Each structure stands twice: as structure tokens, then as C-alpha cells.
Amino acid sequence: MSRTVVVVGGGYGGTAVAKALEAEADVVLIDPRDAFVNVAGSLRALTRPDWAGNMFFPFDTVLTRARVIRDRAASVDPGGVTLASGERVTADYLVLATGSGYAYPARPTADSVAEALDDLRQTNKEMVGAERVLILGAGPVGLELAGEIKEAWPDKHVTIVDPAERLVPAFGSEMRDDLHRQLDALGIEMRLGTSLAAPLATEASRAATFTATTTDGDEITADIWFRAYGVHINSDYLADGRLTMLTAQGQVPVTENLNVRGTGNVHDHVYAIGDLTDVAEDKMAAYALQHAEVVARNIVAQLRGEQRTATYQPMPHPMILLPLGSRGGVGQMPTPDGPAFVPAATVFEYKGADLFTGRFTEQFGPTAA
Numbered sequence: 122m123s124r125t126v127v128v129v130g131g132g133y134g135g136t137a138v139a140k141a142l143e144a145e146a147d148v149v150l151i152d153p154r155d156a157f158v159n160v161a162g163s164l165r166a167l168t169r170p171d172w173a174g175n176m177f178f179p180f181d182t183v184l185t186r187a188r189v190i191r192d193r194a195a196s197v198d199p200g201g202v203t204l205a206s207g208e209r210v211t212a213d214y215l216v217l218a219t220g221s222g223y224a225y226p227a228r229p230t231a232d233s234v235a236e237a238l239d240d241l242r243q244t245n246k247e248m249v250g251a252e253r254v255l256i257l258g259a260g261p262v263g264l265e266l267a268g269e270i271k272e273a274w275p276d277k278h279v280t281i282v283d284p285a286e287r288l289v290p291a292f293g294s295e296m297r298d299d300l301h302r303q304l305d306a307l308g309i310e311m312r313l314g315t316s317l318a319a320p321l322a323t324e325a326s327r328a329a330t331f332t333a334t335t336t337d338g339d340e341i342t343a344d345i346w347f348r349a350y351g352v353h354i355n356s357d358y359l360a361d362g363r364l365t366m367l368t369a370q371g372q373v374p375v376t377e378n379l380n381v382r383g384t385g386n387v388h389d390h391v392y393a394i395g396d397l398t399d400v401a402e403d404k405m406a407a408y409a410l411q412h413a414e415v416v417a418r419n420i421v422a423q424l425r426g427e428q429r430t431a432t433y434q435p436m437p438h439p440m441i442l443l444p445l446g447s448r449g450g451v452g453q454m455p456t457p458d459g460p461a462f463v464p465a466a467t468v469f470e471y472k473g474a475d476l477f478t479g480r481f482t483e484q485f486g487p488t489a490a
Contacts (some may be wrong), residue, residue: 123147124424127202127212129194130355131157131180134395134409134416135218139187140485141417145424148187149210150180151194151202153232157183157485160228161406162476164266165447167226168273170242174490175478177234183485191232194219198363199388214390214420217373217381218413219355221396221404224348225326227262234489247328251344252277255333258349259283259313261443264300266349268445271307280310280341282317283350291403291439292453295462300443300451303465307445312341321346352404356397364391372399377432379416390423392416402435406477444473 124146128139131152139150162176180189192204201211222228226244229237248254254270256263259281267279288297288311304311315335323329325348332342354371365373365381365388373393374382381391394416395409402408411433418431438460444450445465450473452463465473482488 124213125149125211126214126216126420127151127210128216128218129197129202130218130220132218132220132395132409133406134220134413135216136183136485137410137413138216138218138394138417139184141413142420143184143186145421146214149190150184150187151190151192151204151210152180153191153193155191155232156180156234156489158229159477159481161472162478163227163229164262164269165476166241167244168248168269170238170245173238173241175488176476177237177489178481178485179234179489182487194358196358196361196363199391214423215392216416217391217393217397218395218409219358219397220409222353222355223262224351226266226347227349244326247326247345248274251328253343254279255341255343255346256281256349257317257346259285259288259311260350261289261441263349264288264304265444266347267309268307268449271309272446278310280312280343282312282315282335282341284314284316286314288313289441292441293460293462296451296453299462299464303445303449303451307449312339315339354397364388368399370399373397374399377434378419378429379412379433392419400433400435403439442468442472444468444476447473449473
């Protein structure tokens with residue numbers, strides 16, 4: 122008798138699990154969107170709307186056998202999912218993969234490809250006439266956005282403000298020094314160790330000239346601004362405690378097999394992957410894809426009446442590939458001898474050239490472009 126695997130969330134990990142298992146079971150993918158979104162391409166899509174379609178992979182071509190329900194989970198229990206529409210979806214196996222949210226434009230807010238592309242084109246039009254750009258947040262998103270803007274419009278003045286005293290403090294000094302060198306070469310103005318004294322009255326991502334004052338008393342005049350901070354875990358549908366008790370950070374506690382820990386027990390048929398989990402590591406697409414491989418192997422074993430043997434061990438050191446435009450950037454990767462600095466040429470080869478479009482085209486099929 123066929124078993125049903127319900128995957129909640131069609132991001133990196135969820136889509137990979139659904140595709141890996143659709144030949145093994147009756148797979149149901151629940152997501153309000155009509156496509157898998159390679160959010161690594163979001164910032165380039167903003168500056169190059171002609172390229173933007175490359176970041177969307179329609180579910181109806183990615184998945185050939187799985188059923189896709191365009192809805193949101195309202196509640197989950199060990200037996201299945203209750204949707205926002207009120208529909209009940211029962212499951213033999215559950216995979217929770219709802220990830221995290223981030224401010225636009227790092228992640229599109231629209232649920233359809235057509236609407237998301239319209240948003241990006243509109244923001245691009247707003248950018249064209251803006252000579253001065255303010256980015257709040259000097260993490261990887263803010264830095265990458267600045268690099269994409271300077272590649273598309275070298276003459277625009279870009280300022281980044283962040284209360285942190287140092288850039289990317291979790292990474293090595295060699296990477297940080299090269300990052301500062303490249304930012305200086307691009308003409309990107311860094312204001313570290315300060316923040317804005319008051320919230321901005323103008324809307325983010327919309328052109329409107331304003332002057333802001335920092336907590337140091339300096340004034341910054343810009344024509345448009347972007348928010349590049351504020352990650353939140355998409356776990357509200359689990360807050361009722363019917364499946365598990367969330368951590369203080371809103372994450373799902375999991376075992377080394379990535380099974381969800383309930384109250385006093387482990388749900389051996391329920392898994393969580395990606396940003397949603399309490400795995401002690403940075404939240405990155407690469408890790409979500411590794412989680413997906415572990416979970417797919419374990420569910421296949423269970424479907425065949427075998428023992429689960431796949432486990433997940435977090436990387437001992439943080440890694441990153443941070444493009445600054447298509448050819449610039451810095452990175453750090455783990456090696457047997459510890460973390461190693463990655464120069465711009467390697468960042469270009471592995472990420473900056475196409476922001477993983479080629480990889481996902483091989484795995485998921487054609488894009489919406």
C-alpha cells in the first residue's frame with residue numbers, strides 16, 4: 122500500500138525532499154507559491170529584471186508526480202496538516218520545511234511568479250532615478266545588494282549603515298580584509314558602529330529623497346533605502362504545541378536523524394529541515410539541501426521497512442560565499458585543516474556567475490525565464 126509523504130514548504134530543502142521522494146511514495150507539497158524560488162538570485166533580479174525569471178522554477182515542471190497544494194499550514198499534529206483554508210491533509214510521513222522570512226528584496230513577497238516579477242520590475246524603475254542609495258544592515262544580504270547595485274549602476278552612491286563595529290565577525294581576518302578592500306574599490310561607503318536615530322518616514326524600496334540622522338549625529342541624504350536585516354523563523358503554525366514545543370528562537374528541536382522532538386518523545390515519522398530546525402549552524406540554503414538528503418534517505422529506508430541510518434552533523438566552521446556583483450566577492454570554506462579563505466575568482470566560479478541557476482536547472486528543470 123502506498124504511503125503519503127506531506128512536505129510543508131517548497132523552499133530549498135522542501136522541494137528537494139519532494140522531488141527525491143515522488144517516485145517512492147504519494148508526495149504532497151504544501152506551499153502558497155506557484156514555483157520554487159532560488160532566493161540567492163533575488164538581489165541580481167532587482168538590478169537586472171531581464172534576468173529575473175531565472176530564479177523561478179515552476180512546481181508543475183519541477184515535480185512530475187507529486188501533488189502541489191497552494192495553501193499555508195495553519196496547524197500540524199502527528200497525523201497531518203490543517204490548512205489555512207480548513208482542509209485537512211493526512212500523512213504517513215511529515216517533513217516540515219517552512220524556513221525563514223527576510224525583508225524584500227532579499228526574498229520576494231508575492232506568491233505568484235508573475236506578481237513577483239512585477240514587483241522586481243517596479244523596484245528597478247524606482248532605482249533608475251535614485252542617485253543615492255542607503256542600505257540598513259551590513260550582513261551578507263546588505264553587502265551583496267550593494268555589490269549588485271554598483272555593478273549595474275557604477276555611478277550611484279551607496280551607503281551601508283550597521284550598528285556592528287566589524288563586518289562578518291564570525292569569519293577570518295583575511296576574508297574581512299579583502300572584503301574591505303573590494304568595498305573601497307567599488308566606492309561603497311561604510312558607516313559601522315552607528316544606526317539611525319529615528320525610523321525612516323519613507324517606504325523601503327520606493328524612491329523618495331530624505332535625510333536621516335545617525336546616532337553619531339551625522340546626516341545621510343539618500344533617494345531610496347533598503348532593509349537588509351531582520352530574519353524570522355516561519356514557525357507560527359506550530360505555536361499551538363500540538364506537535365512540538367518550539368525553542369525560544371521559534372525553532373523546531375530535532376534529533377541527529379532530523380526527527381522532530383515532541384514533548385517527552387520523538388516523532389519517528391515527522392522530520393524538520395533547514396532554517397526551521399534548532400541545528401547549531403548558520404542558516405543557509407546549502408545546509409537545507411544537505412538536511413533534505415538525510416531526510417529523504419531515512420524516509421526511503423522506512424518505506425522499505427529498514428532502519429534509519431542517515432544522520433546530520435553540522436559543519437565545525439561557518440562557511441560563506443559572498444558575491445559583490447558577478448565577478449567580485451569573498452568567501453570562507455571548511456577544509457580538513459580548518460576554515461580557508463576563498464578569493465573572488467572562486468566565488469565567481471561557484472556562485473557569482475549565475476547564483477546557482479545552472480545547478481537548479483540540472484536538478485529541477487527549466488526556469489520561468
